[in-house]
Amino acid sequence: MTEQLTIADQSLLKLIDSPDFNTQTCLADLGHYALLGVEGPDAAKFLQGQVTCDVRELANHVTRLGAQCNLKGRMLLSFRALQVDEQRILLRMHGGLIEKALATFGKYIVFSKAKLVDHSAHYRRVGLHGPAAESLLRTTLGQAPEHIDEWVAAGDHIIIKLDQQRYECWLAGDAEPVLAALSQHTHPAAENYWTLLDIRAGIGEVRPESDELFTPQSLNYQLVNAVNFRKGCYTGQEIVARLHYRGTLKRHMQRFTFIADEAALPLPGTAVNNNQGNATGEIVMAAYASPQRVEALVNIIDAQLTDAWLGHKKLEHLPLPYAIPSEENT
Template sequence: MQTATSTHWLTLSDWTLMAVTGPQARAFLQGQVTCDIRELTPGESRLGAHCDPKGRMQVSFRALATAEEQVLLRLPRAMVEATTASLGKYIVFSKAELSDETGHYRLRGLCGPDARKQLTEALVEPATEPGQWVTHDGGFIVTLDEQRYECWLTEAQAEILDQHFGQPTAGNTQWRLLDIRAGLGEVLPQTQGLFTPQLLNLTRIGGVSFRKGCFTGQEIVARLHYKGKLKQRMRRLSAACSDPDALLPGTLLHNGDGKKIGDLVTAAPSGPDTCECLAVIEDSALEGEIQIDHTFRAEPLSLPYTVE
């Protein structure tokens, strides 16, 4: 039984790693993605996205540079094929290669009030600030907050830690809920090409640099930033729903009059009859009735950062 004071060792099979490797790996990504690859100094990661020329997000990820000629991208496993297609059409012109690293790493999550202490005793002391990382024997520990750590491990490391912490439990649902509470949305197959970075609050959490220069879709993204006025953005909601499978990414949101007011980004169960979700929703709709798929009533919840 999980409690608020427990520490949980989880398998994260819904996510995986891809690598961009080669002499021009960083230069290639710098000209393609929203975050500034130059900021991937040792110990620093960045959230980011690859957009199409219209500024619509094709892929979202967390990036860290493992070496001068390699950058790892952590993203939903369901987006590997889409990422290969999205970045692959441009990478052919660079001295770089894109690869699926699923076979080389095991993703684990450790969360709870004693997570930092236990991780330090078992493997290595993690970084202090969110988004920072440390490496140990070929694996990477990314700090998400003071009680949550994502572990990108070699097979040997995963076996050692599984013995130390006990066999991990399936953690996709719990990890997604924690991402929702942290306000971290992501692009999934159902929402590929639907959102701009601004709509998923990527500009609020360091996922877009307007000083780095050109990247695919940059003209549209920058125009929205400097001249546009957003009338909708991603919010956190609580929904009365006992079946989380009914809350699929891309599901429409409506008001009490049946007018479309938004799109679902992601959802996870938070109780026997409730789910929490992230959804892009019109600002003007927040005070009225919110329905997901004309069925599930939803109420706004707070995010850990401001969006206005």
Template sequence: MPQTSVSSSLAATFTAPLPAQGVDTALCLLDHEAVIALTGPDTARFLQGQVTCDVNTLQAGQSTLGARCNPKGRMQSSFRLTRLAEDSFLLVLHAELLERQIAELKKYAVFFKTQLQDVTAEWLRLGIHGSRLERVLGESDLPCPASRNSVAQSEQSLVIRIADDAAEIWLRPDQASSTIEHLTSTTTALASQAWTLWLIRAGIGQVYPETYETFIPQMLNLQQLGGVSFRKGCYTGQEIVARMQYLGKLKRRMYRTLLAGDTAPPPGTVVVDRATGQTVGEIVMAARSESGVESLAVLQKDAAQLTTLVVGNSDGPLLSLGGLPYDAQLEAGEADKE
């Protein structure tokens, strides 16, 4: 798995799985993801025909969620795409999908003036979230983007605002020591699973190797997160994605769920209705929380409210629903289609 070059002493700093009670700002090491650089005069045109988000409307200094699908509309990867300049982009996805996704994209990239390169080792990436976000960035001499999905750049750093209280910090490893020292002295350093927990609570699902080509984008609520454009032209899988939006009725979508215990089920673990023995969904991602385990799960909508759902098998832990910050908007959109 490609990883950012991080000294063992730094990696050892980010081992706590959960913040202690009362922590207001956390810093997480994002060592589970990889970075692809895409450059060249045809890069925007190439990406526009490959991904669900609208690359043509993405300005330099902006970022968006998105997905790459197979021709059947099934997601091969989910990602955050950042546009640095007219012909320069950075795409972040799960590290274990990197080689497979580069291979898929290169099948089409040969027809364009664009280059794809694994630049994971060129960046040390951190996630920060909490009430002191802006203050910590300022005190660390890091730029602070003004709005969600905007990007602030300096010669040796990028900061991507992904929510009012959360951002990604990208640093050049060979010049990052003093910045990291200050960041870790003013925040609580946590392992990447704490960032996964934040994503779960924000309702941002991700594709893992275990769920490669399992979900269409709407199953992961990607249209609600700005990661799918229904106005752009054709892209791989577009026909299926658009048909589901305008002509079909989505029978499964992603929910936040709560589980007892302290073992997070891996992505792709089935969700079963204990009363009938029927499989009604699968886990997208899961992480330990302060009171058990939280997850995102794609469930059949007519089964989501059942009190007999279990994870893995009939003897697995019971699953109950939590809430997502955009539930009301999703439900309103679904009601409009009925």
């Protein structure tokens, strides 16, 4: 069973199905995320040999999703990467994976002129979403990035554009005045709300329950610019590339909805079966869409989309904002 919904998310769920919901701008506490810094002259070079995304692209004031894999191509953790300057790259990941990240990156960074620093306490992480998000950022912080995946600095604060009217903010130093100003014009939200937005955007991530369970392709990372197949070698690259160039992917991450079960959400890695009880997929992550409904991302066999069950509950397939190839031969 997952943690109980926060008071903020309980209140927000009552609004989601109401006619007024689309007029609401929400401020989400993203304290469930952590920030790991990779710092030093070799920071970018070190990460380039460790992760699925092309770290060189970060120099253009963009962010990238990515993953660190084991030798079998299974994801140890996933992240959003941002390069603050030539010698500092920040990786935003689920807070339950920060210790693992320190250990897995730490095994190799000793050979580089770089170090790992947990910056979670230095930045206050919040998310802003809704029709007034951009205007609130410009009023409060003086600017907002224009393009998706672009970031800008507002003093020591960092603002990332994730989607239209959806932003992630890493507030440095004394964040209280900024939060107070934003709170005056927003509805409070927390982890469930932000996870729901990720689910609807088709962005899956590794959680502590699912580390070393999925390949990058299991989470559609090849479809959301989180894997670069031309960047060169990194740990697990041979397996990830083989799936891309030699294999036909018969499983993808898909979006589903189903009836809520009291106060429990299925944990990442929970098995999804067909009506004969055979395992056909696994939950990537799930969130309440209303008090009665749950939405989830599921890595599932493509041929089983209309025959997916979680225990006694039938899963209803929902669309994603990007196309899933019916057959991927590259």
